[in-house]
Amino acid sequence: MQEKNRGLALFTLLVFLFLLGPLLIISFTSFEPGTVLKFPPEGFSWRWYENILEVEMFMTTFKTSMFVSLAGNLLALALGIPAAYALSRFQFKGKAALNAIFISPVLIPGIVMGFAMLKYVIIVYDLPIYAGLLAGHTVLMLPFIIRVVASSLANFDFAVEEAALSLGAGRLETFFKVVLPNIRSGIIAAILIAFLESFNNVDISVFMTGPGVSTLPIQMLTYVENNFDPTIAAISVLLMIVTAILMFIIERLIGLSYFTKR
C-alpha cells in the first residue's frame, strides 16, 4: 500500500513538473542580467522588467489589449446577459439551435473564426481595424458570458421574479432589482473568464490586427521574431501573475470546476 502511494506521488510530481516546468524556467530566466535568454540565469536583475516600460510598442499594445478586452467585455455583456436570460427563462421554438449557435465560437477553431472574421469584417464590410478587432473580441467573449450567466440563472428560482411582479414591479424593474443582484457573482465570473480569453487571445487577433494596431500577445510574437533578450520572459511572468489572481477570484466566485465540465 505504502509502496503504491509513493509511486503515485512520484507520478503526480512528474506531471506537475511537466506542466509547470516551462513556467518555472521562464520565471527564472526573466531575471537574467545578460542580453540573451539563458537557463539557469547567470545572476539577478530587474533590467528586463524595466525594459518593458521602455519599449513603447509594449505599452501601446497593452493599452489596445486592455481597451479591446474591456470594451468588448461590455458589449458581450450587453448582448450575452439578455441572451442567457431568454435561453434560461423561456421555452420557444429553435431554442436548442440558438443555444448551439451561441456556443459555437468556442467549438470552432480560433484560426477558422479569425479567418472568417477577416474575410467579412475587414474585407467585405471594410470596417476600420480597431472596430474589427473590437467586434472579433466581442464575438470571442460572447459564448463565455452566455454560458457562465446561463449556468448561474439555472440555479435561480423564477418564482422569485414572479413574486416581484405580483408585488407591483415592472418587467425591467424586476430584472434589475431581483434577477441581477442574485446572479451577480456569476456575472463577475463571466467578466473575468471572458477577459482572460480575450486578453490572451492570439488566433483571432492575428487576423484582426493591422498596421499600427496590435494587441499585446501579437506584439510579443513579433518581438521574439527579432529579439532574443529576456523581455518576453518578464512580460510572461507578469501575465502569469495577473492570470493567477483572476483565476483565484473566479475560483472563489463559481469554482474552477466550471472549466472541467466543458
Add this chain to the structure above:
Amino acid sequence: MALLMLENVSVAYDNQYILQNFHLHIERGQLISLLGPSGCGKTTTLRLIAGFLEAKDGRFLFEGKDYTRVPVNKRNFGFVFQSYALFPHLSVYDNVAFGLRLRKASESEVKKRVTAILDVVSLGGFEKRFSKELSGGQRQRVAIARALVIEPDLLLFDEPLSNLDANLRINMRVEIRRIQQELGITTVYVSHDQEECFSISDQVAIMNKGVIEQLDAPATIFKYPKTEFIARFIGFTNFIAFGERTEQNGQIILRTGNHTFVAANHPGTANPSGKKCALRPDDLLVTTEDAQDVNRLQGIVKVSTFLGRSYQYVVETELGDFTVNQEMETPYRSGQKVNLLFPKDKMVLVD
C-alpha cells in the same frame, strides 16, 4: 355582484386546452379553495387570476372592472408561492418592504407597516435575517407578510404548505385562516390536500380535467358529493350503478336487474339525474341476520382486516365488491355468508 368573476374563460398550451368555458364566482371576504388531483387545472386557474397567464378567450371581472388584460404588476393581488420565493439577496425587512417601496411609501411609513405585519405573522425581531437563515415555516410566514403588507385586493395561495412537515402544516393552516379572517381579505387557496382545504375554507371547488365539478361549503361536499369523481375523491368507495330511478311516496326507488333499493329524499339524492348510489365504508352495515327485506344484499366475506378500532371487510356480491368498516368484538371469517344493509338516509345519488 360577486367580487371576482371568471366568465367563459379558456386557457391553452400548444393548442391543448387546460381550461375551457370555465366559470367561477367568488364573494367578497371569502376563503375559497381549489382542490383536485395534479393536472386538474387548479394552479392554472390561480395563475390566471394572478395574471401570470393570459386567457385565450373569456373575461375576468374584478369589482365589476375588466381585468382580463391587466398585467400582473397592476393588479394589486398578493401571491404566496409553494417555494416561498423570497428575495435571497434581501433581509426579511427588505423582502416585506419591497412592495411598499414600489408604491413610493415614505421610509417611516414602510417601517411602521412592515413592523406591524411582521407582528401579525409572529416574526417580530427577525427583520435582519436572510431567507437562508430561516426555517421553512418562517420563510412562508415572511412570504405571507410580504403579500399582505401591500394590502392586496385579493390574496392567492399556491400550495403554500406542501413543502412543510406535517405538524407545521397544521399550525400554519390555522394561522392562515386566522390572518385571513382577522383582515377579512378575499382569498383563493390552491392545494391537493383535501383535509387542508376542507378545514380552512368557506367554499371548496373540486376540480377535475379543467372543470369545477362541485363548488360548495366543505361540509356539504363531504356529505353530499354531486359526482362519482368527487365521491371517490373524498372517500366514498362503494358504488352501485342503477338503470332506473323513480319517485314514490316521497322516496326514491332504484332498480338494477332484479334488485330494488329505496333511498330517502335528502340533499344528497336531490339531483334528478343521479342514478349511481355512493356509500362510505362506515355507512354500510354487515349482519348475519335476515331481518330486513329492502336494501339488503347477500354476499360472502372475501377479505377481513383489522384496522384498530374496527374491522374492514371486503364483501363479494352479485353487484360487485363492497368495502365495509364495522366495530365489533368477534369478526366475521373469510368465506362467511353475510347480508349487507344499505341505510336509506345514507345513500347518496351521484352522476
